[in-house]
Amino acid sequence: MGEVMEMENLLRYAEKLFDEVEIAVYRSRDISANVELNEISMASTRSGAVTIVRGIKDKRLGLAMVDSDEEKRVNEAIEQAAKMARLNSKDEKWVSLPEPGKYREKPKPNSELKEASPDTLVGMLVSAIKLAREKDEHVIVAGGESGVSWEERYVVNSHGIDVFQEGGAAFFFVELVGRKGNIVTPGIFDFDARRDLNLNFEGVVENAVQKVKWAYDVKSSRNEEVPIILGPWAISGLFSYALLPAFSGERLIKETTPLAGRVGEEIASETITLYDDPLHELAIEQVIADGEGVPTRKNVLIKDGTFRGFVWDNYWAKVYGTESTGNGKRDLRSGGISIGFHNVVIEKGRRSLEDMIADIEHGYFVDGFQGAHSSNPDNGNFAVTANPAFLIENGEVVGSSVFLIAGNVYELLKQASETSREQVVIPFMNTMITPFVKFENVKIAGK
């Protein structure tokens, strides 16, 4: 209650200096432990607070950050933001900060994550290293990390927005390298992320060791058209750079998305349904309000292959004359808000990955892509190296390979033919929750 009073005082003071103002406080606690070359290399505990003041005076913006939530220091930040607003020029496009909206029910946070100790993580990593080397003596645990984060977010603004949220998540990943005879496999990753401490590290190690085993048999690749199954890590990498930015309303206004004017058009095969769902059961960060306090909602991007619409934050929505979709994401380094996603989900299918592989006479299962970051979201073009990729012959994985795919993400979307019933959380970049997806007749270039 003391905190609420304090925030009211701060807001009241700030209102005197600005036409409109927003104060956002982020408190976090992060514990983590790392592995390097089969040994635990570090355990760490970090915690802190950041307060961001965004005020507008006469259409002039001021933004100040301070790594504290103490009243005195936040007051200083308010004054800094006010000085900055006086020095900046007018943003004639500015309309207003968001008004209050109706939130959905808060998910219950799992408080065991708030008190977790690095010892738990160190223990888990030690067991994982032991397990990996028991399962395959040729394996080196080249890297790995386990972490637990807890975050509290409090956003208020002078129009009455006042929302507090808290929650945590845990993650675990390993990178294995196998050395057998002259063969050194590429780094093989696997991971788990969830909202409790029951990280399935045994499953992660088993999956990774399986992929290393496949990687010992190196098969050449050639130029051909083949069915490929993309794994969650490969999909997340490619879509994050080549596809997802195209759904941003800012890009619609700036004419840098190929989706302009195409709402209602078929842009993918019927297999593909894609949405942003902040409260998805597997989401690692369930939020009812976005970075500027706007209620979040499920936003469908592609429904059975049909493009359904763009996502917006408050600023660009008002410039365009529409409403924020609750996709204002706060960047804690710059303090600013920009359009982003909470949990991008690809709808799952009915059959298992195993059954999907069993159907393929000759094709590939791609675990990861390299080079996806140089994709062009203005048109969807990409050129990536599939590595690690696994050759499928007569329904079974028989070895590993490397090849190139240069194509267009929208052409690829039309080639999608099936999604697996397994869905995996990928906690990098944009958080994605995605099944394994099969694409037909994909042109690959042997390497």
Added chain:
Amino acid sequence: MGEVMEMENLLRYAEKLFDEVEIAVYRSRDISANVELNEISMASTRSGAVTIVRGIKDKRLGLAMVDSDEEKRVNEAIEQAAKMARLNSKDEKWVSLPEPGKYREKPKPNSELKEASPDTLVGMLVSAIKLAREKDEHVIVAGGESGVSWEERYVVNSHGIDVFQEGGAAFFFVELVGRKGNIVTPGIFDFDARRDLNLNFEGVVENAVQKVKWAYDVKSSRNEEVPIILGPWAISGLFSYALLPAFSGERLIKETTPLAGRVGEEIASETITLYDDPLHELAIEQVIADGEGVPTRKNVLIKDGTFRGFVWDNYWAKVYGTESTGNGKRDLRSGGISIGFHNVVIEKGRRSLEDMIADIEHGYFVDGFQGAHSSNPDNGNFAVTANPAFLIENGEVVGSSVFLIAGNVYELLKQASETSREQVVIPFMNTMITPFVKFENVKIAGK
């Protein structure tokens, strides 16, 4: 004095749990202000402390980090490191933590940097934006930042090392883009970094505006052999990735440096003298002790073209049977020590950049390289895009161009023919202090 007592208590407690132990405390205060598209976008104030405990028990390493310097939390980190050491396996290569050595005289820190306010930086950036747009109405200040940091470092270990250092630095940079008719120039950078607040922002803006003016005249490039002058930013980018790692003693042991067995050999033209000098007058971080408390010194890497030797931290030096050269650098994210540089200096020459340009009938002045990060330090091969690059005809810059250089850094070093009397501090990656350097007969590929 209270602090010294406290540190002694912590060390005494830690000595009970380890054979050897090191405690390092880093306190910092950072203020900064940013520019985006002609407006101040953010001002921030950050401060904090990190303590790192590195203990060895029976050749087993434990390393724990905590973002605090409070006795209670450091004690927890000591206990975590001890638990980790029990779980790790032996590092048979481990010898010992460093013993005390003799430090040079501490440089006097400039305490005005400790109390600097973001307002100063905001004011400087506002003046810089105004100046840039007065000098050239077609210029946009696309980005920019000014910052002041202050750091206090305290390292103690159970062999008697006990060294405290403090100091600060300030930096300023802008990125300009010119738009004139159909021409949009590439981003043009310029910057200043120093140990006081007298940042020369007018000079930075003048240099950048000059380069933008050159960039309006786009000239085609072709395949040819020409003299080129590399600017400090281009040199720092290329050398940081292609050359400097080769001087690491760890790479000598791991056989990943082309310099193995070549001490005393000529690896560059006589023009090139290269050394790491922590107390250089232009250094932005003057340190008398490295990250593990070993005294720093001036280490000559190349003297008049001749390779003089490798640099070492404590661990790899003892594995090899030599002494640390004071090049143990602490990574504050991983907590670990690895071999690195303090201030890499290229010796300056006698004549001005202007005179060097005046000598060139047909050639280029290269301000920056793209793609240097994919250089291979194992052999010195690189392939980079020179951009921005400026065409010199009959002793004058007449326009801008883009071309490729694919080569080998050691071949390039032999082509060096002159260094300018101006030296510039580049505060990225490794800090470098470097003149403009001319190279003869460089093969370029037109674009």
